[in-house]
Amino acid sequence: MERKTTLLLTTGFAVGLLSGLFISFKRTEAQHIKTEYYLEMKPNNVLIEDVHGNFITCPYDKISETLIKDNL
Secondary structure, three states: OHHHHHHHHHHHHHHHHHHHHHHHHHOOOOOOOOOOEEEEEOOOOEEEEEOOOOEEEEOHHHHHHHHHHHHO
């Protein structure tokens, strides 16, 4: 009986170890996202700084328009 228990525990451990290795090989790594803008929220507007050090000020409701215009 003791031999069967030891064999069962060893087999279970080996299966768990191999399945963990298989899952870790399939895992994808996170990709780094390159930052283009830094946003600073002010009480009435937003201060946008790009990676080159340029500053743009705009109201909250015009953020997307300002960033699209800046990218062109």
